[in-house]
Amino acid sequence: MDQSSLRIDNVSMTFSLPGGNSIEALKDVSLGLSAGELLSVLGPSGCGKTTLLNIIAGFLAPTAGKIVLNSHEVTGPDPERGMVFQRGALFEWMSVRKNVGFGPAMKGVPAKEIRSRVDELLEIVGLHEFGDKAIYELSGGMQQRVALARCLANDPDVILMDEPLGALDALTREKMQSLILKIWKNTGKTVILITHSVEEALLLGQRLLVMAPRPGRIHKEYKLPFAEMGVNTDLRDVKKHPDYGKKREEILSMIWEMEEEIMGRKE
Numbered sequence: 001m002d003q004s005s006l007r008i009d010n011v012s013m014t015f016s017l018p019g020g021n022s023i024e025a026l027k028d029v030s031l032g033l034s035a036g037e038l039l040s041v042l043g044p045s046g047c048g049k050t051t052l053l054n055i056i057a058g059f060l061a062p063t064a065g066k067i068v069l070n071s072h073e074v075t076g077p078d079p080e081r082g083m084v085f086q087r088g089a090l091f092e093w094m095s096v097r098k099n100v101g102f103g104p105a106m107k108g109v110p111a112k113e114i115r116s117r118v119d120e121l122l123e124i125v126g127l128h129e130f131g132d133k134a135i136y137e138l139s140g141g142m143q144q145r146v147a148l149a150r151c152l153a154n155d156p157d158v159i160l161m162d163e164p165l166g167a168l169d170a171l172t173r174e175k176m177q178s179l180i181l182k183i184w185k186n187t188g189k190t191v192i193l194i195t196h197s198v199e200e201a202l203l204l205g206q207r208l209l210v211m212a213p214r215p216g217r218i219h220k221e222y223k224l225p226f227a228e229m230g231v232n233t234d235l236r237d238v239k240k241h242p243d244y245g246k247k248r249e250e251i252l253s254m255i256w257e258m259e260e261e262i263m264g265r266k267e
């Protein structure tokens with residue numbers, strides 16, 4: 001594996017609960033990602049997706065194992081790992097420009113340099129005419145474009161996304177999926193994206209991880225061609241690929257079975 005790789009090394013996370021009980025949110029999760037890979041993560045509620053992302057982000061320390069990025073161990077948050085949340089992580093009262101330029105401004109990058117970087121990023125995410133608007137004036141889709149641009153402004157090695165499109169309507173979501181693919185291809189960033197949508201995980205995962213709960217673990221991994229296809233092709237056409245439908249059914253049944261088990265309807 002190359003230098004700029006991400007390694008999840010036997011990571012376990014046990015949460016202690018009041019009353020002496022505990023939850024194994026993750027058990028012995030191991031995975032390696034090369035620079036520039038795009039990974040989507042799916043799984044029933046409670047299988048540890050967000051916990052895993054938070055550990056990679058450095059917001060949580062695992063109870064066992066470690067995360068290694070570019071040959072050093074992750075011990076806390078760092079701009080080398082950027083996060084895009086479902087919503088609510090922007091500064092509502094600030095302009096789009098101020099939000100996107102926030103990271104570089106904190107680092108003391110000169111104003112002129114920030115301005116040109118922000119212009120470039122707003123162009124990439126299709127918001128060049130909205131730089132002076134306040135966040136609360138924008139639609140949900142536009143706000144997620146700002147969140148993406150703000151993350152890119154820090155030039156992270158790894159972009160972590162927790163259900164970034166979960167709050168958007170279907171059409172906006174589809175446009176954003178295309179945008180994420182373009183950004184991934186053009187920037188060469190490593191991207192990890194959590195989603196509850198099987199379709200989205202198929203389209204936005206060069207590699208797709210299905211996780212299982214109790215304890216949270218990797219259940220199955222797929223290597224898929226659809227993300228590469230979607231960079232230059234309409235996503236609706238990608239969905240017509242016969243393999244796409246097959247994989248969709250397979251994964252839906254897999255997750256359905258896990259959920260049945262969780263609900264105790266299956267022996």
Ligand SMILES: Nc1ncnc2c1ncn2[C@@H]1O[C@H](COP(=O)(O)OP(=O)(O)OP(=O)(O)O)[C@@H](O)[C@H]1O
Pocket residue numbers: 015016023024025043044045046047048049050051052216
């Ligand atoms: N801070 C915490 N304290 C106690 N238990 C926690 C904590 N955070 C997560 N858990 C538990 O760990 C397990 C995994 O949670 P996590 O949020 O990572 O799952 P998820 O797959 O992201 O779920 P969802 O799809 O519903 O967002 C769940 O059983 C959850 O209740």
